[in-house]
Amino acid sequence: MQTSNPRPKIVVTRDIGPATMPLLFEKQSSYEIVLWPEDRPCGREWLLENAKGAAALIILVTDKIDAKLLDIAGPQLVVVSTVSVGYEHVDVKELAKRNIKLGYTPDVLTDAVADVSIMLALMAGRLAREAMAVVNEGRWPNFNWAPFLFCGPQLSATKSSPKRTAGFIGFGRIAHATLARLIPFGFTHCVYASSPSSKPTPERDDILAKDLRLQSIQRVDLDTVASESDVVFVLTPGGAQTKDLINETFLRKMKKTSVLVNAGRGPVVDSDALAKALKEGWIWGAGLDVVAGEPKIYADHPLVKEPRCVILPHIGSATLETRVDMANLGVNNALAALAGTEMPAERRMATRSQHASNTSDAWNYLSAVRSQFHDRPEVYQCFLYVFRDLQEGRISMRTTVDVVTVLFHRLPNLLAGFNRFLPAEYRIPVPDMVSSADPTAVAANGEETNLDPLCYILAVKAEFKDQPEVYGHFIDIMMQIYALVLYWLTARTPGAAAGI
Secondary structure (H helix, E strand, O other), X not given: OOOOOOOOEEEEOOOOOOOOHHHHHOOOOOOEEEEOOOOOOOOHHHHXXXXXXXXXXXXXXXXOEOHHHHHHHOOOOOEEEEOOOOOOOEOHHHHHHOOOEEEOOOOXXXXXXXXXXXXXXXXXXXXXXXXXXXXXOOOHHHOOOOOOOOOOOOOOOOOOOOOOEEEEEOOOHHHHHHHHHHHHHOXXXXXXXXXXXXXXXXXXXXXXXXXXXXXXXXXXXXXXXXXXXXXEEEOOOOOOOOOOOEOHHHHHHOOOOOEEEEOOOHHHEOHHHHHHHHHHOOOOEEEEOOOOOOOOOOOOOOOOOOOOEEEOOXXXXXXXXXXHHHHHHHHHHHHHHHHOOOOOOEOOOOOHHHHHHHHHHHHHHHHHHHHHOOOOHHHHHXXXXXXXXXXXOOOOHHHHHHHHHHHOOOOHHHHHHHHHXXXXXXXXXXXXXXXXXXXXXXXXXXXXXXXXXXXXHHHHHHHOXXXXXXXXXXXXXXXXXXXXXXHHHHOOOOOHHHHO
């Protein structure tokens, strides 16, 4: 008697909530669901044992995926889906060697982290930790009131102090969202510092300043960010290049009434230098959602002992909505990979053989992009900037395509032309036949015409000659598409863009 093949096994390393687990349980007729049963991080030995024969692993940041585990899992493993934006806990090179797909959850926590950044700025500036301690420790009934008791610098602008400057270390999507939240507080100026490997993009900054009604947005050096900012938001990626970027030298240049907020990566800020700055009054206060060495931050940590340092246990994405969205995306990534359909958010990687064969073409492509934009160097620099963001996992292809679809929903010629820059599986359905004589067209059979990218961009510019802000928005999106194409060709390791 012939028996049917066993159901593919999906291993889930944590219960990821009542809104998401039914997505898996309703698939039990097709898949075997193996769930870590305890409400704590998954045990390593349990994961090693249950990964054997798995087709998919749905994991969290506490789960290490390395060569040992992948060897134990076996060749039938199709996908590792992490419910996180970062994937430092996953050995991506080992996945690439085995042609195992990697799912992750970008584009879902921008607003949540921006909200926490503003909260930390308010709490640190208004001495919330010191004031709450008076209540929590039962000292309020006997506390002597004074005119300036618990007073701190006001985040919002006032008649007597109408200028407010926000400073950013790193100026990606979370920084943009944080800056937008500062506008109702009356902020007037923005300065930011970015990687030295990318040049300034003044055109983009001018468009953003106009949209937000700021007097100016300027890319400057670290010293200027330190000296001019009322609040400095650290939102840059981690890594060797940014370790201890906020050090004693930087902190000594900050205003005595300024606040430092870190909602990016803990190691970017030198904890000992910050503790010294707070103790000696170089700055007013600090709000931290991340700390170097976390979670091993105990009561005797020098920053914990500083009353003007507000520390949260890395809860930037901890909203019900964001965590549900992350969990759903993690599950849907795994199910799509097993079904052989497009994953909503796949971190694409090339195998070593693909990398070797495509690297030359990729650099030729980069040269072609540079050539096409020889008279628009700021566009080429924006391309490099977004390419770096892609390497750091903050760009979603699907989100970009959705934005363009809405932006050009009544312009089939522009939609068809935009398809020139997309892999086949991402091309946007165009409702009407487009004339092959149109310089922004693709053939009816889906084959690409000899489209010059610069011609297409000029066509978009002409279409929106009375709406320059729409054209500027389109240029930003176009650069993200270029970045994705180049990344797929090279699969270069993080930091490679610095050598361009």
